[in-house]
Amino acid sequence: MMRVFVVLISVALFGVAKLPAEHALAKAHRDLHFRDVDFNLGLREQIGQLGFVAALSGFRSLVADGLFIQAHVAWERTEWGRVLLLFRQVTTLQPRVILFWDMAAWHMAWNASTAAINNPAQPRLALRIKAQREYFALGKDFLERGIRNNPERPQLYEALGRLYRDKYIDHEHAAEFFGKGAALPEAPSYLKRFAAYELSQCPGHEREAYDRLHALYASGENERLPTLLRRLKEMEIKLDIPLDQRIPDRLP
Amino acid sequence: MSEPAVAVIGVTKIFPVPFQRRSVVALRDLTLRVSPGQIYGLLGPNGSGKSTTLKIILGLVPPTKGRAEIFGKDSNLVASREAVGFLPESPYFHKYLTGEETLRFHGKLGGLRGAALKNRVEELLALVGLTNARKRRLGGYSKGMLQRIGLAQALVHEPALVVLDEPTAGVDPAGAGEIRDLILHLKERGITVLLSSHLLGQVQEICDRVGILANGVLVREGALDDLLGIENQTELVLENASPELLGEIETLASKRGARVLDRRRPRTSLERVFLEATESPREQTRRDTP
Amino acid sequence: MIRPRHRAFSLGRIVAITGNTLTELTRLKVFYVLLLFALVLIGTSIFMAQLTFQQEFQVVKDIALGAMSIFTSLLAVVTTARLLPQEIEDRTIYTILAKPVPRVEYLLGKLLGVLLLLALSIIAMGALFFIVLYLREQTVLYETTRQMSTAPPEQMADALRAVRASAFSAGLLPGIAIIYVKACLLASLTLFVSTFATTTVFTTVVMVFVYFIGHLQGIAREYWLQNNSAGWITKSLLALVALLFPDLQLFNRTDDIIAGNAIPLALFLKTATLGLFYTGFYLLLAWSLFFRKEL
Numbered sequence: 001m002m003r004v005f006v007v008l009i010s011v012a013l014f015g016v017a018k019l020p021a022e023h024a025l026a027k028a029h030r031d032l033h034f035r036d037v038d039f040n041l042g043l044r045e046q047i048g049q050l051g052f053v054a055a056l057s058g059f060r061s062l063v064a065d066g067l068f069i070q071a072h073v074a075w076e077r078t079e080w081g082r083v084l085l086l087f088r089q090v091t092t093l094q095p096r097v098i099l100f101w102d103m104a105a106w107h108m109a110w111n112a113s114t115a116a117i118n119n120p121a122q123p124r125l126a127l128r129i130k131a132q133r134e135y136f137a138l139g140k141d142f143l144e145r146g147i148r149n150n151p152e153r154p155q156l157y158e159a160l161g162r163l164y165r166d167k168y169i170d171h172e173h174a175a176e177f178f179g180k181g182a183a184l185p186e187a188p189s190y191l192k193r194f195a196a197y198e199l200s201q202c203p204g205h206e207r208e209a210y211d212r213l214h215a216l217y218a219s220g221e222n223e224r225l226p227t228l229l230r231r232l233k234e235m236e237i238k239l240d241i242p243l244d245q246r247i248p249d250r251l252p
Numbered sequence: 253m254s255e256p257a258v259a260v261i262g263v264t265k266i267f268p269v270p271f272q273r274r275s276v277v278a279l280r281d282l283t284l285r286v287s288p289g290q291i292y293g294l295l296g297p298n299g300s301g302k303s304t305t306l307k308i309i310l311g312l313v314p315p316t317k318g319r320a321e322i323f324g325k326d327s328n329l330v331a332s333r334e335a336v337g338f339l340p341e342s343p344y345f346h347k348y349l350t351g352e353e354t355l356r357f358h359g360k361l362g363g364l365r366g367a368a369l370k371n372r373v374e375e376l377l378a379l380v381g382l383t384n385a386r387k388r389r390l391g392g393y394s395k396g397m398l399q400r401i402g403l404a405q406a407l408v409h410e411p412a413l414v415v416l417d418e419p420t421a422g423v424d425p426a427g428a429g430e431i432r433d434l435i436l437h438l439k440e441r442g443i444t445v446l447l448s449s450h451l452l453g454q455v456q457e458i459c460d461r462v463g464i465l466a467n468g469v470l471v472r473e474g475a476l477d478d479l480l481g482i483e484n485q486t487e488l489v490l491e492n493a494s495p496e497l498l499g500e501i502e503t504l505a506s507k508r509g510a511r512v513l514d515r516r517r518p519r520t521s522l523e524r525v526f527l528e529a530t531e532s533p534r535e536q537t538r539r540d541t542p
Numbered sequence: 543m544i545r546p547r548h549r550a551f552s553l554g555r556i557v558a559i560t561g562n563t564l565t566e567l568t569r570l571k572v573f574y575v576l577l578l579f580a581l582v583l584i585g586t587s588i589f590m591a592q593l594t595f596q597q598e599f600q601v602v603k604d605i606a607l608g609a610m611s612i613f614t615s616l617l618a619v620v621t622t623a624r625l626l627p628q629e630i631e632d633r634t635i636y637t638i639l640a641k642p643v644p645r646v647e648y649l650l651g652k653l654l655g656v657l658l659l660l661a662l663s664i665i666a667m668g669a670l671f672f673i674v675l676y677l678r679e680q681t682v683l684y685e686t687t688r689q690m691s692t693a694p695p696e697q698m699a700d701a702l703r704a705v706r707a708s709a710f711s712a713g714l715l716p717g718i719a720i721i722y723v724k725a726c727l728l729a730s731l732t733l734f735v736s737t738f739a740t741t742t743v744f745t746t747v748v749m750v751f752v753y754f755i756g757h758l759q760g761i762a763r764e765y766w767l768q769n770n771s772a773g774w775i776t777k778s779l780l781a782l783v784a785l786l787f788p789d790l791q792l793f794n795r796t797d798d799i800i801a802g803n804a805i806p807l808a809l810f811l812k813t814a815t816l817g818l819f820y821t822g823f824y825l826l827l828a829w830s831l832f833f834r835k836e837l
């Protein structure tokens with residue numbers, strides 16, 4: 001009995017000693033964006049008791065993958081409501097995985113929206129368009145939340161830029177997000193170009209677009225792609241750039 | 253040299269019985285001394301506390317009261333185990349090890365290394381007659397072979413004392429005889445032996461001294477001759493004596509004030525009959541064969 | 543006979559016990575777990591054929607590292623739980639401790655045997671995982687090169703870089719090392735529990751509870767440290783969990799590493815050190831109970 005007591009006391013004393021270390025380590029991990037999931041009651045209801053317990057006990061990624069695969073199946077069956085619900089759970093469980101946000105937004109804004117506008121069960125065009133718009137918004141929402149969770153990664157800015165460009169046909173916002181993505185250290189080289197292209201389509205921003213395109217042009221042979229040359233020429237004409245300052249005419 | 257090989261001083265051992273208020277008194281104020289060079293037999297029925305005594309001597313079980321010593325070192329000290337080898341009651345070894353690996357493992361625990369270890373293992377395998385079975389896993393050993401490898405294991409670090417718990421239990425008479433021979437061989441080499449048994453017959457021929465335990469109390473103790481010999485009687489065994497001669501002896505005896513109490517033919521022991529009957533066919537195969 | 547003085551601590555004896563334990567464990571066919579791991583890995587790879595390469599790598603990594611974590615934890619608990627009861631039941635412990643072997647050396651040797659087994663298992667699983675990942679990466683790279691043979695070289699390079707980035711990352715190695723440290727902690731804790739447990743089943747059940755509570759310890763601790771409004775019953779309950787249990791969640795870093803967040807060396811070392819401290823502390827506790835245990 002005595003020994004049990006002594007052992008318990010030493011465990012507790014060790015507990016007191018290790019507590020600050022554990023606390024500090026947990027904080028260090030959190031500060032590094034090793035963010036742990038906010039396990040709210042809503043999630044428990046959504047993924048069930050068993051999945052919730054599993055997610056809490058270190059099997060979060062496996063639970064998320066399982067839900068992701070279910071979402072994949074739901075997509076193949078074009079059950080859009082289910083796809084949405086499952087992706088919400090997946091992204092809640094694994095907010096640091098870019099891929100899940102990207103996939104979620106793509107399913108909503110591209111696949112589900114297309115299905116909605118072509119929905120044979122809805123004869124009224126206005127309602128079909130409304131549904132399509134709602135799916136765009138859902139895609140946008142996923143990307144915005146994804147960016148909030150991963151502000152340092154360029155992929156979701158790019159996806160949001162594409163969404164504005166291709167779905168909302170909103171060049172100004174597209175340019176903004178391509179630009180934000182391009183400014184990040186991990187950004188692929190084409191994001192800067194994309195931002196400039198979009199800007200060149202925004203009325204009132206011709207000068208800025210021209211400067212950016214020209215800077216890209218001047219940065220080397222690698223950047224002088226056909227689209228860049230074409231856009232640059234358009235801007236030269238719009239801005240009435242003196243002939244001697246214009247780029248050489250290499251277009252066929 | 254006066255220091256005893258084993259000293260058990262006023263030991264009481266009480267085992268609590270879990271979840272009950274009751275407890276078992278396994279040993280009650282036991283004092284025991286084994287002199288160096290002796291074979292000491294601790295005898296007693298099952299449950300009388302023999303194994304408990306031996307475990308206390310080896311520091312495997314802490315006594316409730318009192319203490320034990322090996323060559324003057326307290327049994328609680330690891331160093332006391334330097335000088336002792338132990339063969340537990342019906343020992344089991346790792347079944348997946350061969351005889352040789354078992355000895356090597358225990359040799360390393362005893363502090364042997366390299367060539368010394370290798371030589372010692374060879375020597376012991378030869379001593380206990382398991383050289384041919386060295387490469388076989390213990391899973392395939394017979395009871396007698398296990399007992400012998402157990403004895404070898406107890407001897408591996410050349411202890412001055414070996415403690416054997418029921419060394420002959422469960423072994424056939426031939427095997428028991430071999431183990432007895434081994435024990436006598438150890439005595440010749442000056443090793444002290446403390447053994448326990450509940451079968452008195454099996455050990456009475458080899459023990460110098462015995463202690464008898466009953467319910468945790470040492471009820472008798474002494475040299476074997478003293479315990480068994482009847483002070484005022486002598487046995488004569490004659491060969492080819494005629495009835496006339498026997499009559500003369502009887503008359504002579506009564507003339508001198510003595511009396512012949514009994515006249516009978518000495519009987520060989522059943523064990524010896526068994527051994528003689530089974531010896532010849534088994535001789536070539538018995539070693540190393542389960 | 544001249545005999546060297548008894549050494550109070552001998553590495554040789556520990557190594558002998560460690561080797562013996564490792565031999566025993568390897569003959570228990572625990573390596574079937576590795577076979578199971580291979581099947582899981584191959585199974586997922588077959589299913590993955592329908593996904594894009596990024597999805598595929600993500601899921602393969604999640605499942606492989608998740609399986610490594612479960613299997614090593616399970617192996618740690620199950621093998622350690624039966625270590626002492628088995629030796630006591632087989633009475634092999636008597637011949638070992640009747641030799642001049644201090645009990646702390648015996649425990650240390652046993653534990654090291656398990657830790658060695660865990661290391662071998664995790665190395666084998668890791669190697670298998672990397673081979674599968676490498677083969678898939680090469681396939682995807684080859685396919686990408688073929689599909690994009692007409693694209694400009696810059697785009698091709700971008701695509702190939704994307705493939706490589708989503709397959710391998712050096713950060714996986716510290717992630718795997720932390721899985722191992724967690725298994726060490728669990729093994730040591732199991733050894734401690736088994737010194738006072740009466741059966742193997744009891745030890746295992748206790749460890750299952752410890753496993754789950756250990757993962758919630760972080761939440762309980764932070765709640766206890768921050769929240770001042772909770773009632774005293776709740777607070778003492780939280781404090782009890784925070785003080786008596788290890789924070790196992792600290793050792794689950796692979797999710798974030800797979801997501802592409804490298805873990806800084808200093809943080810990795812601190813986490814590993816904490817784990818080793820736990821391992822040592824539980825061994826010490828095990829020894830304190832085993833020291834005068836009746837055998």
Ligand SMILES: Nc1ncnc2c1ncn2[C@@H]1O[C@H](COP(=O)(O)OP(=O)(O)O)[C@@H](O)[C@H]1O
Binds near residue numbers: 267268278299302
């Ligand atoms: N670990 C134990 N717990 C409880 N009782 C025990 C324990 N070991 C032995 N005993 C009891 O102590 C007594 C002596 O046992 P033991 O020394 O094994 O006898 P022997 O070896 O002479 O047959 C027995 O009554 C036995 O039941």
Ligand SMILES: [Mg+2]
Binds near residue numbers: 299302303341
């Ligand atoms: Mg006994």
